[in-house]
Amino acid sequence: MLKHLLLIQMAFIAIYGASLRDSIVFDGPSGQWLRDPRIILDDVSGVPPALRLNPVGYHHYDEMTAYLRAVNAAYPQLTSLYSIGQSVQGRELWVLLISTTPSEKTILKPEVKYVGNIHGNEPVGRELLLRLIQHLLVNYPQDDYVRFLMETTNIHIMPSMNPDGFEVSREGDCGGVQGRYNANGKDLNRNFPDLFKGGKNNGDPQPEANAISRWMNQRQFILSAAFHGGALVASYPFDNKEVTLNLPHLGGRYQPSLTPDDDTFKHLATMYSFNHRKMHSAGACFPGDTVFPNGTTNGAAWYYLAGGMQDYNYVWNGAMELTLEVGCCKYPKGETLPEYWEDNKQAMLKYLGEAQRGVRGQVFDSQSNPISNANIRIKGRTFGSKTTNLGEFWRILMPGVYTLQVEADGFLPSEQTFQVEEGLPTLINVSLRRGTDKTNTFNDRIPLPQLQPAQPPRRTSIFSSLSNFFGGLGRAK
Numbered sequence: 001m002l003k004h005l006l007l008i009q010m011a012f013i014a015i016y017g018a019s020l021r022d023s024i025v026f027d028g029p030s031g032q033w034l035r036d037p038r039i040i041l042d043d044v045s046g047v048p049p050a051l052r053l054n055p056v057g058y059h060h061y062d063e064m065t066a067y068l069r070a071v072n073a074a075y076p077q078l079t080s081l082y083s084i085g086q087s088v089q090g091r092e093l094w095v096l097l098i099s100t101t102p103s104e105k106t107i108l109k110p111e112v113k114y115v116g117n118i119h120g121n122e123p124v125g126r127e128l129l130l131r132l133i134q135h136l137l138v139n140y141p142q143d144d145y146v147r148f149l150m151e152t153t154n155i156h157i158m159p160s161m162n163p164d165g166f167e168v169s170r171e172g173d174c175g176g177v178q179g180r181y182n183a184n185g186k187d188l189n190r191n192f193p194d195l196f197k198g199g200k201n202n203g204d205p206q207p208e209a210n211a212i213s214r215w216m217n218q219r220q221f222i223l224s225a226a227f228h229g230g231a232l233v234a235s236y237p238f239d240n241k242e243v244t245l246n247l248p249h250l251g252g253r254y255q256p257s258l259t260p261d262d263d264t265f266k267h268l269a270t271m272y273s274f275n276h277r278k279m280h281s282a283g284a285c286f287p288g289d290t291v292f293p294n295g296t297t298n299g300a301a302w303y304y305l306a307g308g309m310q311d312y313n314y315v316w317n318g319a320m321e322l323t324l325e326v327g328c329c330k331y332p333k334g335e336t337l338p339e340y341w342e343d344n345k346q347a348m349l350k351y352l353g354e355a356q357r358g359v360r361g362q363v364f365d366s367q368s369n370p371i372s373n374a375n376i377r378i379k380g381r382t383f384g385s386k387t388t389n390l391g392e393f394w395r396i397l398m399p400g401v402y403t404l405q406v407e408a409d410g411f412l413p414s415e416q417t418f419q420v421e422e423g424l425p426t427l428i429n430v431s432l433r434r435g436t437d438k439t440n441t442f443n444d445r446i447p448l449p450q451l452q453p454a455q456p457p458r459r460t461s462i463f464s465s466l467s468n469f470f471g472g473l474g475r476a477k
């Protein structure tokens with residue numbers, strides 16, 4: 001084996017000259033020399049072997065875990081590695097936080113997350129996120145934009161939300177469903193509370209989706225993206241819609257289902273697609289498939305789905321999440337991964353910068369104590385968020401004039417007008433006066449359905465597995 005590798009190496013040196021020797025990369029996690037040393041992701045020549053990814057291969061659970069641990073050990077000042085729970089089969093749901101302040105509590109530094117591989121057989125996002133980790137850490141010392149991101153943002157990266165599904169998926173399977181579901185046969189992107197179904201979803205809450213919900217209760221994320229495959233488009237909420245008589249399977253067409261934050265969502269989706277090398281100008285994936293003008297779509301206008309993660313992020317948590325479909329083939333061959341990384345790199349980096357838009361601030365009482373759990377909304381935009389235990393809030397908004405509405409138990413509601421400009425976020429503090437007079441409580445609020453507390457999973461019936469199977473055929477998001 002070693003002799004064989006040395007021969008390959010010598011052959012390359014003979015062809016390309018001795019200078020190439022430096023670019024032949026040993027892949028620590030897999031213990032292999034790269035198959036094609038001409039394909040180099042970024043310049044990782046100064047990086048120790050254990051911290052280098054195999055640019056032309058997928059990283060299975062053990063390799064991914066080893067890589068994340070190695071990175072965390074090598075960059076303790078810039079990373080924090082944690083697990084938000086375990087999959088059905090007991091795999092950790094790893095998150096790597098990348099930031100200049102990974103373990104301090106910073107005031108008003110926004111929390112952003114990237115989640116990959118929610119469908120186990122759509123692993124390009126998983127690999128893109130591992131490459132993003134490598135890119136951020138390797139480029140931190142010399143890239144001003146990367147440093148800016150890490151100084152201003154807490155970037156939480158979860159390469160795989162469905163590690164069990166990934167392990168049973170097949171490399172090269174572009175359109176199938178094997179590995180899409182978790183180990184209980186459930187589609188995780190149908191497993192979140194749904195606004196249009198009274199908070200219901202596709203049945204028993206699954207450990208992977210529960211872990212995401214708990215995570216979101218612990219941190220006020222403001223910007224997010226989930227990576228999928230099987231199409232090439234940036235899709236934005238809502239994914240679901242009030243039931244109408246015009247159902248597509250009765251001959252109707254899918255109708256858009258737009259949020260009150262549609263301007264922001266359209267901007268975010270366009271920002272991703274135009275910074276992607278192909279998404280904004282791509283045609284149909286397959287003959288007869290949907291063509292997405294500018295590479296963006298409202299989720300419902302594409303097709304309806306209930307229990308999706310992006311609607312849940314937005315409705316219940318005030319986190320703006322997109323569903324990013326990063327390629328027509330769900331599980332392409334590993335050799336193509338460098339191309340996917342080049343396609344998405346700029347878009348992934350630029351999108352993180354969108355957390356700097358809009359408004360942020362803190363809510364205090366008259367003695368300057370922070371008020372946690374206050375309801376924050378932008379007038380006319382229905383869905384809001386809650387303040388953190390330091391009274392912090394954030395909202396991504398396009399330039400314009402807005403009214404902030406704040407309500408908290410035991411205090412009088414407050415309204416405040418402010419302006420958002422392009423560039424840096426607007427900072428405002430809100431001071432609430434104690435009181436119980438609710439006569440001018442904001443009346444355009446939509447009460448959200450009450451959520452059931454998370455339950456332990458039960459066995460999935462054969463019928464729900466079957467309906468999952470047919471529901472998932474050919475589906476991407």
Ligand SMILES: *[C@@H]1O[C@H](CO)[C@@H](O)[C@H](O)[C@H]1NC(C)=O
Nearest residue numbers: 266270274292293294295296
């Ligand atoms: C596509 O993008 C262009 C340029 O931003 C814009 O003018 C146009 O309205 C967009 N079209 C669609 C269908 O979104």
Ligand SMILES: *[C@@H]1O[C@H](CO)[C@@H](O)[C@H](O)[C@H]1NC(C)=O
Nearest residue numbers: 361362368426427428429430
């Ligand atoms: C908001 O309050 C904090 C804490 O008192 C203070 O440091 C900050 O300068 C205030 N910001 C604005 C815009 O008033």
Ligand SMILES: [Zn+2]
Nearest residue numbers: 119228476477
């Ligand atoms: Zn998907």
